[in-house]
Amino acid sequence: MMIEGFNSDGVITVNRVVLRQGYTVDDLEERVAMLCENVKTWHSETGFIGGFVCLNSGRISNEGSTVGQAVASPLAGREALIVTFWRSFEEHEASHRSPTFQPLFQQVLELCENGNEEIAYTLLWQGSAYSPEDARAAQRAKSTHGG
Numbered sequence: 001m002m003i004e005g006f007n008s009d010g011v012i013t014v015n016r017v018v019l020r021q022g023y024t025v026d027d028l029e030e031r032v033a034m035l036c037e038n039v040k041t042w043h044s045e046t047g048f049i050g051g052f053v054c055l056n057s058g059r060i061s062n063e064g065s066t067v068g069q070a071v072a073s074p075l076a077g078r079e080a081l082i083v084t085f086w087r088s089f090e091e092h093e094a095s096h097r098s099p100t101f102q103p104l105f106q107q108v109l110e111l112c113e114n115g116n117e118e119i120a121y122t123l124l125w126q127g128s129a130y131s132p133e134d135a136r137a138a139q140r141a142k143s144t145h146g147g
Contacts, residue, residue, distance in 0.1 A: 002126045003085050006049050011089045012121040015082040018075060020113040025055060027111055028080060035104040039084070042100055047091025051084035089120055 019028060032053055039048050058076025073079075086092040095101060109116055130138060 002128050003050055006085045006123070006126075007087075008123050009088075010049065010123065011086045011092060012123060013084045013086065013092055013118050014121065015116060015118045016114065017080045017082065017108070017112050017116075018114040019078045019080075020111050023111040025077060025080075028108075029053075031104070031108045031111065032080075032082060035101070035108055038100055038104050039095060042098060043091075043095045046094065047087040048095065049085040049087065051082070053080055053082050055080045092120070 017028065019025070036051065036053070039051075055077065056073055056075050056079035058073050060071065060073055062071075084092070086095075096105070129135070
């Protein structure tokens with residue numbers, strides 16, 4: 001299990017933020033840190049399991065993309081994903097109604113060029129890499145038995 005305590009019946013939420021002109025990644029980091037600290041403080045006992053925030057690095061994998069051979073993303077350094085893990089969708093929704101959450105959430109929305117749409121996902125698979133020994137055993141098995 002990659003996310004400790006996250007079971008397959010939980011929910012994953014994803015917010016996509018595109019920074020509005022005049023705001024910086026520092027602004028985003030500061031506001032999201034305040035929001036995430038609030039969620040950890042007030043919702044760790046009411047459904048919050050964990051999360052992460054990632055920033056578009058600008059690099060595009062030509063090996064993993066089938067939509068052309070672009071070399072750089074135009075949203076580099078301006079687009080971020082806020083991903084959170086919850087026991088249930090209902091508990092997530094309750095967190096958004098929290099009076100301590102809403103002012104901080106509004107501050108994050110101020111920097112969003114794209115408004116906000118938070119999509120909830122269910123987990124289909126999670127996993128981590130094999131240990132070196134297990135990887136070699138899996139490679140031998142595949143070589144011997146195909147696949």
